[in-house]
Amino acid sequence: MLHPVTTTHYLVLSAALLAIGTIGVLARRNIVVILMAIELILNAVNINLIAFSRHLGHVHGQVFAIFVITVAVAEAAVGLGILIALFRTRATVQADEINLLKW
Amino acid sequence: MSEFYTSVDHFALVPALMLALFGCAVLLFDFFVFPAPRQRKWLILFLALGIGFAALGLVRQYMFLSSEGLAEFTAFRGALTIDGFAIFFNGIFLAASLIVALVSYRYLEIEGEHHGEYYGLILLANCGMYFLATGTDLVTLFVGLELMAVCFYIMVGFLRFDKRSNEAAIKYLLLGAFSSGFLAYGFSVMYGLAGSTRLGDITAALAARSAWDPLVFLALATTAVGLFFKVSVVPFHMWAPDAYEGAPTTVTAYLSVASKAASFAFLVRIFLGPLISAREVWQPLLAAVAVATLTVGNLAAVTQTNVKRLLAYSSISHAGYVLLGLVAGNPTGIKGIAVYLLVYTFMNLGAFLVLVALRRRDILGEELEDLSGLMHKSPVHAVLMLIFLLSLAGIPPTAGFIAKYYIFWALIQAREYVLAAIAAAYVAVAIYYYFRIVRSMFVSEAADREPLASSFGLRLALGVTGLLTVAIGVYPEPWLALAQNSVLLR
Numbered sequence: 001m002l003h004p005v006t007t008t009h010y011l012v013l014s015a016a017l018l019a020i021g022t023i024g025v026l027a028r029r030n031i032v033v034i035l036m037a038i039e040l041i042l043n044a045v046n047i048n049l050i051a052f053s054r055h056l057g058h059v060h061g062q063v064f065a066i067f068v069i070t071v072a073v074a075e076a077a078v079g080l081g082i083l084i085a086l087f088r089t090r091a092t093v094q095a096d097e098i099n100l101l102k103w
Numbered sequence: 104m105s106e107f108y109t110s111v112d113h114f115a116l117v118p119a120l121m122l123a124l125f126g127c128a129v130l131l132f133d134f135f136v137f138p139a140p141r142q143r144k145w146l147i148l149f150l151a152l153g154i155g156f157a158a159l160g161l162v163r164q165y166m167f168l169s170s171e172g173l174a175e176f177t178a179f180r181g182a183l184t185i186d187g188f189a190i191f192f193n194g195i196f197l198a199a200s201l202i203v204a205l206v207s208y209r210y211l212e213i214e215g216e217h218h219g220e221y222y223g224l225i226l227l228a229n230c231g232m233y234f235l236a237t238g239t240d241l242v243t244l245f246v247g248l249e250l251m252a253v254c255f256y257i258m259v260g261f262l263r264f265d266k267r268s269n270e271a272a273i274k275y276l277l278l279g280a281f282s283s284g285f286l287a288y289g290f291s292v293m294y295g296l297a298g299s300t301r302l303g304d305i306t307a308a309l310a311a312r313s314a315w316d317p318l319v320f321l322a323l324a325t326t327a328v329g330l331f332f333k334v335s336v337v338p339f340h341m342w343a344p345d346a347y348e349g350a351p352t353t354v355t356a357y358l359s360v361a362s363k364a365a366s367f368a369f370l371v372r373i374f375l376g377p378l379i380s381a382r383e384v385w386q387p388l389l390a391a392v393a394v395a396t397l398t399v400g401n402l403a404a405v406t407q408t409n410v411k412r413l414l415a416y417s418s419i420s421h422a423g424y425v426l427l428g429l430v431a432g433n434p435t436g437i438k439g440i441a442v443y444l445l446v447y448t449f450m451n452l453g454a455f456l457v458l459v460a461l462r463r464r465d466i467l468g469e470e471l472e473d474l475s476g477l478m479h480k481s482p483v484h485a486v487l488m489l490i491f492l493l494s495l496a497g498i499p500p501t502a503g504f505i506a507k508y509y510i511f512w513a514l515i516q517a518r519e520y521v522l523a524a525i526a527a528a529y530v531a532v533a534i535y536y537y538f539r540i541v542r543s544m545f546v547s548e549a550a551d552r553e554p555l556a557s558s559f560g561l562r563l564a565l566g567v568t569g570l571l572t573v574a575i576g577v578y579p580e581p582w583l584a585l586a587q588n589s590v591l592l593r
Contacts, residue, residue: 011295018288025281034277041284045291052295060300061291064242068287071249075280078253082260082276086269095277098270100349 010051017044031086031093035079042072114167115178115185117160118193119233125153126226133219143208143219147560150204150222154197154229161197165190181301182240191441191589192236192368195448199361200229202452202568205560207353210459213556214351216262225357228254232365239376241290241300244369248286248333251365252279255358259350271349278332278342286329292322293377302376310380323381326373327388333366336422337395344403347415352462352469355411356455359418360448367425367444371437374429382432390430394525396423401532411469413536414454417495420533421447424510427526431513439509441586446506446575450494453568457488460555460565474540476549484555485544487569492537494572497530502575505583 017040024037046065053061087093129149137145164185168176175186204225211217227250234247256279260272294300296318297308312319328339335343347355378385400420407413421443428440461468461484478485494503507530514523575582 014291021284025277031273031277035280038277038280038284041281042287045284045287048288048291049294052291052298055295056298058298060298061294064245064291064294064300067242067246071246071283074249074253075256075276075283078256079273079276079280082256082269082272085260085263086273089264089266089269098273100267100270 007051007055010047014044014047014051017041017047029095031083031095034095035076035083039072039076042068109178111176112178112183114164115176115183115237117163118157119230119237121153121156121160122226122230122233125149125156126223126230128153129219129223129226133223137219140217143217146219146222147204147208150226151201153226154201157229157233158194158197161190161193177239179240181303182243183234183237184239185237187588188368188371188441189237191585192364192444193233195364195445196229196232196236196361199357199364199448199452200225202456202564203353203357203361205564206356206456206459206558208560209556209558210351210353210462211261213462213464214262214265216264216351218261221258221261224254224258228258228357229361232361235365236368239302239372241294241302241305244372245283245287245290248366248369249283251362252283252333255279255354255362258354259346259358261351261354265349267349268351269349271346274349275342275346278339282329282332282339284329285325285332289322289324289326289329292318292325296322297377302372305377306379309377312380314381314384319381320384323378323385326378327385330366330370330373331392334363334370334422334425335419336392336426337399337419340396340399340419340422343419344412344415347418348409348412348469352411352455352459355415356452356459359414359455360451363418363422364444364448367422367440371429371440375432375437386430386432389426390519390522393423393426393430394522396420396426397526397529401529401536404536405532407536408471409469410458410471410474410540411455413471413540414451414458417533417536418451420529421451421495423529424507424526427522428510428513430522431510431517431519433513433517435509435516436513438583438586438589439506439513441589442509442583443506445582445586446494446502446572449568449571449575450491450501450503453487453491453565453572454495456561456565456568457484457491460484460557460561463553463556466551466553471540471543472547472550475543475547477544480549480552481555484565487565488544489541490569490572492541494576496534496537498534500573500576502572502579505576505579 021037021040025034028034045068049061049065129146175184177184231247231251234243238244238247256276259275260268262268293305297305332339397420400416404413404416425440425443428436458469494501497503497507511523
């Protein structure tokens with residue numbers, strides 16, 4: 001027998017996505033992959049918001065999620081733009097090769 | 104005016120509307136009316152107009168509050184709250200935007216990247232800050248934060264063909280977006296706990312739970328990580344020195360004061376709003392973070408040879424002092440935060456403006472040796488820099504002393520004697536590295552004979568910041584009254 005999917009399941013999924021995204025940001029070296037990991041984190045947020053929204057039975061969370069999606073797109077667009085500018089002057093997208101500025 | 108957009112809503116929104124409208128107008132005018140590079144300085148006039156109208160809106164809000172004897176009024180069903188706190192911080196942002204725009208014209212021409220979008224971005228970033236200071240709804244705050252942050256990502260990478268600027272922008276963007284993700288996660292948990300995105304409802308919902316409730320702790324931890332990144336405190340400060348060093352100096356100046364002040368306004372709203380019931384959890388945490396920030400910021404600044412980077416570490420340590428005001432948590436502490444950020448805005452802007460003046464063709468002017476012999480070459484700049492550095496170090500009679508005084512006083516009132524002693528000890532370290540710059544300026548021989556860059560805007564901005572840094576220190580009463588007004592409401 002299948003168990004129904006509860007809000008807790010969604011929250012666990014969201015927490016797992018947050019963890020995967022965080023590890024992706026910290027461990028991967030390719031900037032495009034890091035940007036994708038950041039998208040994962042923001043989608044974890046969206047799942048959280050939608051799950052709570054369904055659980056609570058009102059739409060605030062869904063509206064918030066739409067704003068988060070919009071913001072994620074804006075960040076990705078600017079991020080890729082900056083990455084292209086960087087690639088033109090450096091010919092690399094590896095985070096560990098971008099080391100002109102030192103602590 | 105309908106029930107969804109009442110006249111009160113409009114009244115609360117006017118400054119942001121003006122900033123957004125003029126921001127878009129600058130972008131359009133840049134494209135259609137002033138296509139020639141020589142005409143772009145007229146865009147500053149537009150920017151000044153936009154800021155003027157926004158300031159007028161703020162003044163009218165202030166008059167309304169004081170004439171009605173109200174502490175605050177809300178708009179958009181509680182999504183925006185106009186109170187003394189919001190008006191005070193918005194005043195700081197507008198002043199910083201105007202000063203930065205005034206000095207950017209000459210600097211960006213020298214860099215060969217003078218584009219009209221720059222002024223549009225300043226206005227739009229300022230619009231985001233407006234919502235950070237006035238927003239009392241998670242969605243408003245998040246969108247405001249991102250509006251500001253995205254504008255800053257672009258401005259930090261504004262020198263498209265400069266490797267350092269590119270690198271600074273990508274580092275800032277990656278860590279900024281990462282921290283925004285954490286912040287949004289914290290917000291989503293808060294929403295789940297309260298079933299509402301209004302800060303007032305969330306405060307009530309969190310107060311009904313134990314401070315050590317795991318979900319409350321999750322919300323606190325993720326939100327705090329996001330906020331700590333934004334105000335660049337240890338251990339989330341790594342982006343700041345890189346972003347500050349690589350960005351165009353005018354943007355560094357703007358980033359270090361306006362973005363920091365806005366993020367602190369946001370942080371104070373969240374910590375003293377929804378998270379107030381978990382105070383016993385975050386107070387020791389914040390104290391530890393503040394001490395770590397003071398330690399890393401001050402000790403790392405000692406060995407720097409690049410002045411922009413040195414000022415970056417010094418601004419990290421200033422963030423530590425501001426956090427201490429929140430740790431004390433009493434009215435004096437909150438007033439101290441307001442005063443500190445006001446004073447910090449002018450003194451730090453001023454210090455960066457001197458670096459802007461040092462940037463000439465073929466001379467980057469940001470290494471310590473570029474400042475050497477400044478006294479012989481341009482005594483006015485040297486004396487102004489001395490004033491700013493004295494103020495940054497917190498030596499009377501400059502404004503920096505008043506700022507630090509309130510933070511220390513708040514700590515003593517809260518019986519946090521150890522923290523006060525540690526904070527005072529780091530002032531000595533700070534004096535050491537600020538005086539490395541002073542010694543270089545006054546004792547060493549000049550490195551080059553090239554005169555400093557100058558323009559009407561630069562002279563005006565240096566004059567205003569210098570004057571205010573001294574004036575707030577010598578005659579602080581009116582400024583303290585302003586700050587006092589911003590705290591009454593908590």
